[in-house]
Amino acid sequence: MDFLRPASWEEALAAKAEHPTAVPIAGGTDVMVEINFDHRRPEYLMDLNRVGDLSEWEVGEESVRLGASVPYTKIMENLRAELPGLALASHTVASPQIRNRGGVGGNLGTASPAGDAHPALLAAGAEVEVESVRGSRRIPIDEFYTGVKRNALAADELIRSVHVKKADGPQQFSKVGTRNAMVIAVCAFGFALHPETRTVRTGIGSAAPTPIRAKAAEEFLNAALEEGGFWDNGKIVTPSVAKQFADLCSAACNPIDDVRGTASYRRHAVGVMARRTLTWTWESYRGTRRTTEGAA
Amino acid sequence: MRVNFTVNGRPQEADDVWEGESLLYVLRERLGLPGSKNACEQGECGSCTVRLDGEPVCSCLVAAGQVEGREVVTVEGLADYAKQRAEAGCATGACGTSLQNAQGWQAKGTDSHTGEGAELSPIQQAFIDAGAVQCGFCTPGLLVAADEMLERNPNPSDADIREALSGNLCRCTGYEKIMDAVRLAAARQGEAV
Ligand SMILES: Cc1cc2nc3c(=O)[nH]c(=O)nc-3n(C[C@H](O)[C@H](O)[C@H](O)COP(=O)(O)OP(=O)(O)OC[C@H]3O[C@@H](n4cnc5c(N)ncnc54)[C@H](O)[C@@H]3O)c2cc1C
Ligand code: FES
Ligand code: FES
Numbered sequence: 001m002d003f004l005r006p007a008s009w010e011e012a013l014a015a016k017a018e019h020p021t022a023v024p025i026a027g028g029t030d031v032m033v034e035i036n037f038d039h040r041r042p043e044y045l046m047d048l049n050r051v052g053d054l055s056e057w058e059v060g061e062e063s064v065r066l067g068a069s070v071p072y073t074k075i076m077e078n079l080r081a082e083l084p085g086l087a088l089a090s091h092t093v094a095s096p097q098i099r100n101r102g103g104v105g106g107n108l109g110t111a112s113p114a115g116d117a118h119p120a121l122l123a124a125g126a127e128v129e130v131e132s133v134r135g136s137r138r139i140p141i142d143e144f145y146t147g148v149k150r151n152a153l154a155a156d157e158l159i160r161s162v163h164v165k166k167a168d169g170p171q172q173f174s175k176v177g178t179r180n181a182m183v184i185a186v187c188a189f190g191f192a193l194h195p196e197t198r199t200v201r202t203g204i205g206s207a208a209p210t211p212i213r214a215k216a217a218e219e220f221l222n223a224a225l226e227e228g229g230f231w232d233n234g235k236i237v238t239p240s241v242a243k244q245f246a247d248l249c250s251a252a253c254n255p256i257d258d259v260r261g262t263a264s265y266r267r268h269a270v271g272v273m274a275r276r277t278l279t280w281t282w283e284s285y286r287g288t289r290r291t292t293e294g295a296a
Numbered sequence: 297m298r299v300n301f302t303v304n305g306r307p308q309e310a311d312d313v314w315e316g317e318s319l320l321y322v323l324r325e326r327l328g329l330p331g332s333k334n335a336c337e338q339g340e341c342g343s344c345t346v347r348l349d350g351e352p353v354c355s356c357l358v359a360a361g362q363v364e365g366r367e368v369v370t371v372e373g374l375a376d377y378a379k380q381r382a383e384a385g386c387a388t389g390a391c392g393t394s395l396q397n398a399q400g401w402q403a404k405g406t407d408s409h410t411g412e413g414a415e416l417s418p419i420q421q422a423f424i425d426a427g428a429v430q431c432g433f434c435t436p437g438l439l440v441a442a443d444e445m446l447e448r449n450p451n452p453s454d455a456d457i458r459e460a461l462s463g464n465l466c467r468c469t470g471y472e473k474i475m476d477a478v479r480l481a482a483a484r485q486g487e488a489v
Contacts, residue, residue: 001314001315001316002315003297003359003361003365004316005361023364025359026355027357028356028358028359028362029339029357031356031359032318032339032356032358032359033337033338033339035316035355035359036318036337036338036356037337037338041316042316045315045316045359045361046360047359047361073351094339094463095462095463095464096352096459096460096462096463097339097342097345097352097353097354097441097442097463098351098354098357098463100351100352101353101357101358121447164373167462180462181462181463182340182462219435278302292452
């Protein structure tokens with residue numbers, strides 16, 4: 001095994017081009033487990049900790065450019081207002097020690113259906129900025145996950161950052177597990193209201209071969225909210241609408257039975273989380289509407 | 297490969313390090329610092345917790361090569377680290393514990409049972425006083441994590457303590473005595489100020 005230590009982004013891209021089998025290591029919270037247990041013996045390990053820009057973020061007009069190696073702890077501490085869904089999801093990852101090291105770039109690199117960043121990114125709307133010596137491209141988050149633990153990266157590409165849309169309304173993240181800390185999701189659900197476009201977006205984790213959106217459920221809810229004038233009148237979402245939305249989210253799942261839970265439990269739990277996160281976010285939307293109206 | 301880094305304030309050099317080796321292995325097997333424990337090697341138990349540039353991390357999940365040029369504090373350096381922090385605000389630990397001192401570290405005191413009179417950090421003393429140590433395997437990781445929390449948050453709520461220690465497993469104590477110990481250390485810290 002060789003240990004590569006690129007000191008800059010350009011050096012990292014050059015090293016990855018020269019050794020496409022090199023395994024990047026950022027926080028190491030996935031990679032080191034595999035090495036410690038002899039599940040992986042890469043020819044080259046490439047440390048990304050020396051590439052400083054990867055640990056930085058930038059808050060822009062429309063979106064946050066989140067460096068691939070920004071640890072979850074920093075997201076929770078600094079980006080709660082801009083990226084509430086991702087900050088909530090980050091808080092559920094493992095433990096403080098793991099959150100001090102692991103980040104979204106590694107979560108995307110592993111592309112596990114159970115990764116907690118994925119439902120939040122899908123619900124918020126995001127693009128993954130990847131680069132190689134051949135050039136740079138942005139992959140829409142919906143197209144990033146290509147199979148179980150597979151992603152759209154080419155062998156010579158690295159993830160530079162994720163461009164996540166800044167929240168324009170309330171967002172929630174919910175996760176089912178046996179305890180609060182140190183739990184890989186049995187299943188998880190991310191939900192975002194986008195009042196500017198009068199749309200909603202979802203993200204489902206651990207209930208299909210890849211993280212997915214429940215598109216039919218989103219379309220149904222978009223239409224129902226529009227028809228009922230809910231965005232303007234700020235009324236409580238009718239229980240029948242919430243139920244239909246939850247059922248459609250369950251139907252979007254394609255889960256399996258495994259040690260963490262059965263397929264039917266996962267489908268059920270996703271429906272429950274969908275209904276709850278809709279209620280929480282809508283209550284919060286109604287609250288802010290009342291305050292802004294009161295101030296006007 | 298060779299790795300140069302700072303451990304408990306002193307520069308160290310580890311030789312013949314295998315490229316896939318963890319920081320935990322280097323500390324225990326190459327530098328003779330077995331205070332950080334190896335219980336799972338997969339980030340689940342926290343017994344290998346050390347501070348890397350100030351942040352608590354699982355040393356079993358840090359590749360040795362990643363610590364080149366960086367600062368590590370282990371449980372062996374905790375007493376000095378806490379002392380220097382209290383005296384001079386030397387929270388970086390740059391003032392140092394020599395490797396010999398760290399390797400030879402033991403909780404010796406005039407009373408070996410209670411540890412009374414030993415040179416301990418406040419959190420270590422509180423663990424002894426509260427009876428928070430049974431087999432002791434989880435203790436080093438808990439000490440490092442708890443000490444870091446008290447540095448950031450001198451007046452933690454129970455929820456803060458649980459959150460800060462949520463990455464550390466203990467199979468013996470049922471955690472109540474550990475909670476007592478951290479509350480005790482926080483209270484004593486408050487009195488000292
Ligand atoms: C005890 C424990 C508990 C955990 N709990 C959770 C949990 O609750 N939720 C959760 O989502 N995850 C969990 N994880 C998994 C892990 O912490 C996350 O997936 C984390 O986001 C990985 O980030 P990292 O920086 O440590 O990745 P690394 O281990 O450094 O890398 C992971 C993968 O991504 C690749 N990679 C990293 N950076 C890049 C880049 N810039 N470009 C291209 N490829 C890259 C690596 O080559 C590797 O394949 C847990 C892990 C442990 C050990
Ligand atoms: S040995 Fe590192 S977390 Fe258990
Ligand atoms: S005292 Fe034995 S594991 Fe905690």
